[in-house]
Amino acid sequence: MHETGVVMLDVSKGKDVRVGAVAGAQSRTRLISLCVNGEWHEVAVKPRIMLVEVIRDTIGLTGTKASCESGICGACTVLIEGRPVLACITLAVECDGKQIRTVEGLAEGEKLSVVQEAFLDQGAVQCGFCTPGMLMSATALLERNPKPTRQDINKALEGNLCRCTGYNAIVDAVLQASGQENVKPVMK
Amino acid sequence: MILFDFDYERADTLEQAVALLARLQGDARALAGGTDLLPGMRMENIRPGLLVSLSGIEPEAPQVLADGSIRIDALTRLATLENSELVRRVVPMLAQSAHVVGGNQIRQMGTLGGNLCQEVRCLHLDQKHDYQFVAPCYKRGGTCCYPFPRNAPEVCWSVYMSDIAPALIALNAQVEILGETGTRRIDVEALFTGNGLKPLALSQAELLRAVLIPAAAPGFTWGFHKSTVRGGLEFGMAVLAVALQLAEDGRTCTDARIVVGAVREGPVRPVAAERSLIGKTLDEERMEQAAADTSRVVNPLPHHGFSKRHLMDNIRVHLRRTLARALQRARDQEAGR
Ligand SMILES: Cc1cc2nc3c(=O)[nH]c(=O)nc-3n(C[C@H](O)[C@H](O)[C@H](O)COP(=O)(O)OP(=O)(O)OC[C@H]3O[C@@H](n4cnc5c(N)ncnc54)[C@H](O)[C@@H]3O)c2cc1C
Ligand code: SF4
Ligand code: FES
Ligand code: FES
Numbered sequence A: 001m002h003e004t005g006v007v008m009l010d011v012s013k014g015k016d017v018r019v020g021a022v023a024g025a026q027s028r029t030r031l032i033s034l035c036v037n038g039e040w041h042e043v044a045v046k047p048r049i050m051l052v053e054v055i056r057d058t059i060g061l062t063g064t065k066a067s068c069e070s071g072i073c074g075a076c077t078v079l080i081e082g083r084p085v086l087a088c089i090t091l092a093v094e095c096d097g098k099q100i101r102t103v104e105g106l107a108e109g110e111k112l113s114v115v116q117e118a119f120l121d122q123g124a125v126q127c128g129f130c131t132p133g134m135l136m137s138a139t140a141l142l143e144r145n146p147k148p149t150r151q152d153i154n155k156a157l158e159g160n161l162c163r164c165t166g167y168n169a170i171v172d173a174v175l176q177a178s179g180q181e182n183v184k185p186v187m188k
Numbered sequence B: 001m002i003l004f005d006f007d008y009e010r011a012d013t014l015e016q017a018v019a020l021l022a023r024l025q026g027d028a029r030a031l032a033g034g035t036d037l038l039p040g041m042r043m044e045n046i047r048p049g050l051l052v053s054l055s056g057i058e059p060e061a062p063q064v065l066a067d068g069s070i071r072i073d074a075l076t077r078l079a080t081l082e083n084s085e086l087v088r089r090v091v092p093m094l095a096q097s098a099h100v101v102g103g104n105q106i107r108q109m110g111t112l113g114g115n116l117c118q119e120v121r122c123l124h125l126d127q128k129h130d131y132q133f134v135a136p137c138y139k140r141g142g143t144c145c146y147p148f149p150r151n152a153p154e155v156c157w158s159v160y161m162s163d164i165a166p167a168l169i170a171l172n173a174q175v176e177i178l179g180e181t182g183t184r185r186i187d188v189e190a191l192f193t194g195n196g197l198k199p200l201a202l203s204q205a206e207l208l209r210a211v212l213i214p215a216a217a218p219g220f221t222w223g224f225h226k227s228t229v230r231g232g233l234e235f236g237m238a239v240l241a242v243a244l245q246l247a248e249d250g251r252t253c254t255d256a257r258i259v260v261g262a263v264r265e266g267p268v269r270p271v272a273a274e275r276s277l278i279g280k281t282l283d284e285e286r287m288e289q290a291a292a293d294t295s296r297v298v299n300p301l302p303h304h305g306f307s308k309r310h311l312m313d314n315i316r317v318h319l320r321r322t323l324a325r326a327l328q329r330a331r332d333q334e335a336g337r
Helices: A051-058 A114-122 A131-144 A149-158 A168-177 B014-023 B039-040 B078-083 B085-088 B092-099 B104-109 B113-114 B164-170 B271-275 B284-298 B308-334
Strands: A030-036 A041-043 A077-078 A083-086 A097-103 B006-009 B028-033 B050-053 B070-073 B173-181 B184-185 B207-213 B220-229 B238-246 B252-259
Touching: A041 A051, A051 B092, A077 A131, A083 A131, A083 B104, A083 B220, A114 A131, A114 A168, A131 A149, A131 A168, A131 B184, A131 B220, A149 A168, B014 B028, B014 B050, B014 B104, B014 B173, B014 B207, B028 B039, B070 B085, B078 B085, B078 B104, B078 B113, B085 B092, B092 B164, B092 B238, B113 B207, B164 B238, B164 B252, B220 B308, B238 B308, B252 B271, B252 B284, B252 B308, B271 B284, B284 B308
Parallel strands: A030 A097, B006 B050, B028 B050
Antiparallel strands: A030 A041, A077 A083, A077 A097, B070 B207, B173 B184, B173 B207, B220 B238, B238 B252
16 A cells, blocks of 8 residues: 655754753754554654654554644544554654554445445535644544433544534534434435 | 664563652653653643653552452552452442543553643643644643633643543542552542643652542432543543442431543542531522532633633532432432442
């Protein structure tokens, strides 16, 4: 699928470059290994590179979105060791040796995951920019709590902003994915 | 990406982290969950040369000590706090205060120590400085203050927004601090200086190791409320934490601690209002009066677009309700027994 290889990021040496741990020295580039959707990647990074940049720019998985890049919107949500975290405020060096799942890891080949199907069915996607983050937060919720209440879903998706749908369709989709009675499939 | 270069070390122990911070005096910062520090670095409010990562240090599980107090590792994630069966049972106010921080991802990443040591906030500070508010304000080492231009030089009225600190202060908790020369223990309340430029009473090479919360005595009850506009992913307009000690009649107050957060440079305790409750029967009028007194003495700093008048009313109304809820909780518990 994607080439696994060593890629140098951030070799810039502008006057912007600051004093490192030893006065006058530059920061060390580090070689890290990440397992993204079951595939190991080795990447060389400077400490200032974020996980979202490695996922999108180096590994080439552009499903994960970078939007606010300051921890507010949730578009960059990925699962690290099963926990939903924000890839835009996670240093890539902190992820050495970690298991990471992105939206590309949800479907099995052509077969969408139950959550993805439910999002389609409920029309929970409009522009789609928030969708990868929503799907990852919802997937993490259902893995921990297979029968969430509406309130549980609201709380789990609190950190994911959507400017289009008004959220109801998204919450319905998560309920539908959890196989609970209290929501009617729209298209099926 | 962060726009300036910095180095990174991962500490295996908290002692090692303290030693690294000490060696770099002033140019190094501890990195816990990073949810406060990294956005701050992105906006270039802080430009450390080295980050000392604490992520390789496994936090100890919360434990109840022999004297009934509970000890919680400062590296404990907020999601662990809000979901821990032990914390929810022994210190439900702490679990509740962790539950209302940020969104789920922030709670999955953020830690207790990082929450307490988070930077103060100001709309003019918390944005990139390449378009507006370019000249550094006092907080960034400059010579102006945007929202309060008439302030005396070097007075910064930024606001400390932790949701958890007010709960811990109401609970009379302490923090264990590790420094180069060993550990010291202070009240959580003493962690805050009230100075927006240097809000925490910690030296460069000191780290929080643990939070200690004393055991609750019989007759203890609590109330906690974070007042917000949307009710999610939002800093508080005010955070109210109340701990009451009731006599056996269930109505007479024998001790009261009230804390208001997210309205000043640190959490505030309205001591006179607390005293006005002690020895008295808690009826609606008395709670209303205590809330009104608190609202007056707290003197909230206008922040995030809210006027002082509005924030004062907000404190008054929500504190009255929080006190009433604390009392109701005691009654419900009595009834359920
Ligand atoms: C979108 C968003 C929403 C947020 N909402 C809230 C909210 O509603 N309520 C709230 O309270 N906070 C909120 N925060 C702030 C912050 O994310 C949380 O307070 C979080 O708990 C910080 O913990 P951390 O481990 O990520 O801290 P870090 O970012 O790792 O550290 C913060 C500061 O504390 C220092 N530090 C870290 N650990 C220690 C330690 N053990 N001892 C001494 N110093 C230490 C660091 O050096 C740094 O200066 C929000 C942040 C974002 C980005
Ligand atoms: S209140 Fe503080 S942070 Fe805000 S502009 Fe003034 S000096 Fe800067
Ligand atoms: S891009 Fe990460 S939270 Fe918005
Ligand atoms: S579908 Fe457009 S932001 Fe959610």
